[in-house]
Amino acid sequence: MALEARWRYRGDPQEGQRAPLVQFTNGKLKSCDGMKFTLYNSTDASNPRKKHRRILNAETNRLSYVGNNFGTGSLRCNTLCRYFVGVLDKDSGEMEVYNAELFHMKPLLLDDVANEDLSEYLNKTYREKVDLCIEAFGTSKQRRALSSRRMNEVQKEVLSKAVTNAAENIIETKGTDAVVSDATEDDKADISLVLPPCHEDAERLEDVYRFEDFLSPAEYEALKAPAAAFVNITSDEILKLTEEKRHCSFMLDELKCMPVNEKKRDHKARCLWFLDSLVKLSFQRVVKKKQAMGPDCPHIISNKLVKNFTALSYGNGRLQNLVSASMKAKITAYVIALALHINHFQTDLTVLQRDLKLRENRILDIAKAMRLKITKSKSLSGCEDHKLGTLCLPLPIYKMPAGRRKRKMN
Structure with a gap:
C-alpha cells in the first residue's frame, strides 16, 4: 500500500525571507550546472518599506542576470498572488511547503562605456x-x-x-586665367555635342542649320507614309486629336495653318510628324531598340532616333538605350531647329518648353547656345508673355553665363 502524501506548511525558510523563484527574459533554464545564485537583502531593517527589498543575482560563464522585488522592474504579481515552493521527502511522502517570491531575471550589461x-x-x-x-x-x-x-x-x-x-x-x-580659358573652351566643345551642326559662315538662314543635317533623303522619304494623315487633315480631325492629347501643342497649332501648296503641305506634315516623335522620345527613360516609337514608325526613323538621341548604358544585367539629361538637351536643340524651319526661322519657345516639360531657363540656355535672338511677345490670347527665338544674320555671339562658371570653379 502506497504511503499517503502529507503537506506540512513551514512558512518562510528563514525569518523575514521567502524562497526565490526565477524566470528568465531570454529563455528557459535547461540546466543549473555552472550557475551561481546570490541573494542580497536590504540592510535598512528599521524602514518597513525597505526591509523586504531583495536583489537576486545569477552568474553564468557568458552573462550575468539580475532581478529585484522593488522598483519599476519588479513584478506586480508578487503583491497580488502568493507563491509556494514544496520540498518532497520521498521516504516519508511528506512535503514541506515554504513561502516563495517570483523574480524576473534580466541580462546585466556592464556599463563600462565612458x-x-x-x-x-x-x-x-x-x-x-x-x-x-x-x-x-x-x-x-x-x-x-x-x-x-x-x-x-x-x-x-x-x-x-x-x-x-x-x-x-x-x-x-x-595660372588661373589660363585654366578658366581652357575650361570655357571645353564647355563650348561639350555644348557642340548636343547641338545640331551650325554653319556660322552661311549667307542664308536656310544654311545655318541645314535641313539635310536633320534628315537624309532616305529618311525624309520614309516619313511620307506616317505623315500622310496630316496632309489633308480637317478641322474636326484636329479637334479630335486635341481631345485625345496624343500629340504636342506645337504640332496641333501648326496643323491649323497648313500651306495651300500641296508640296509644301506634304513637307510641313513630314517635319511636324518627326518633331512630334522627338517630343515623345524625350519623355521616355529606357528606349527599346525595336519599335522605339511604336509599329507606325518606319524602321529607318526608329533606328535614327535610337542611334542619335539615346545613350548606351549597362543596367539590370544588360545593355540599355537611355534618354539621359544630355540626350534630352540634344532632343530639345533639334526640336528648336526643326521648328525654325517650319516657322520661317522664328518659333515660340514657350510652347516648345511646355511640350517638352522643361524649365524656362533650360530651353532659353539651349536657344542662346544655338545663337538665337530671344524676344518677348504676347500670346494669341494676350494674357501672358511668350519667349520667341529668332534666327538672324549675323549670328549673335554666345557667352557662357558667368554665374555658372563661378559655381563650377568652386
Missing part, C-alpha cells in the same frame, strides 16, 4: 549605426559587402585627394 564614448555613439548617423550592427551580428555576406563599400569609400577619398592635388599643380603652373 560618457564621451556614449555621446559619440549618439552623434553617429543611422548608416554608421547600422554598420556597427553588421560588424557585431551580421552574416558573412553582409560583412563582405560592408568591407567592400568601405574600401570603395577609401578609394574615392584617395582619388579625390589626387584630383585636388593635380588641379592645384595645374593652377600653379598655368
Whole structure:
C-alpha cells in the first residue's frame, strides 16, 4: 500500500525571507550546472518599506542576470498572488511547503562605456549605426559587402585627394586665367555635342542649320507614309486629336495653318510628324531598340532616333538605350531647329518648353547656345508673355553665363 502524501506548511525558510523563484527574459533554464545564485537583502531593517527589498543575482560563464522585488522592474504579481515552493521527502511522502517570491531575471550589461564614448555613439548617423550592427551580428555576406563599400569609400577619398592635388599643380603652373580659358573652351566643345551642326559662315538662314543635317533623303522619304494623315487633315480631325492629347501643342497649332501648296503641305506634315516623335522620345527613360516609337514608325526613323538621341548604358544585367539629361538637351536643340524651319526661322519657345516639360531657363540656355535672338511677345490670347527665338544674320555671339562658371570653379 502506497504511503499517503502529507503537506506540512513551514512558512518562510528563514525569518523575514521567502524562497526565490526565477524566470528568465531570454529563455528557459535547461540546466543549473555552472550557475551561481546570490541573494542580497536590504540592510535598512528599521524602514518597513525597505526591509523586504531583495536583489537576486545569477552568474553564468557568458552573462550575468539580475532581478529585484522593488522598483519599476519588479513584478506586480508578487503583491497580488502568493507563491509556494514544496520540498518532497520521498521516504516519508511528506512535503514541506515554504513561502516563495517570483523574480524576473534580466541580462546585466556592464556599463563600462565612458560618457564621451556614449555621446559619440549618439552623434553617429543611422548608416554608421547600422554598420556597427553588421560588424557585431551580421552574416558573412553582409560583412563582405560592408568591407567592400568601405574600401570603395577609401578609394574615392584617395582619388579625390589626387584630383585636388593635380588641379592645384595645374593652377600653379598655368595660372588661373589660363585654366578658366581652357575650361570655357571645353564647355563650348561639350555644348557642340548636343547641338545640331551650325554653319556660322552661311549667307542664308536656310544654311545655318541645314535641313539635310536633320534628315537624309532616305529618311525624309520614309516619313511620307506616317505623315500622310496630316496632309489633308480637317478641322474636326484636329479637334479630335486635341481631345485625345496624343500629340504636342506645337504640332496641333501648326496643323491649323497648313500651306495651300500641296508640296509644301506634304513637307510641313513630314517635319511636324518627326518633331512630334522627338517630343515623345524625350519623355521616355529606357528606349527599346525595336519599335522605339511604336509599329507606325518606319524602321529607318526608329533606328535614327535610337542611334542619335539615346545613350548606351549597362543596367539590370544588360545593355540599355537611355534618354539621359544630355540626350534630352540634344532632343530639345533639334526640336528648336526643326521648328525654325517650319516657322520661317522664328518659333515660340514657350510652347516648345511646355511640350517638352522643361524649365524656362533650360530651353532659353539651349536657344542662346544655338545663337538665337530671344524676344518677348504676347500670346494669341494676350494674357501672358511668350519667349520667341529668332534666327538672324549675323549670328549673335554666345557667352557662357558667368554665374555658372563661378559655381563650377568652386
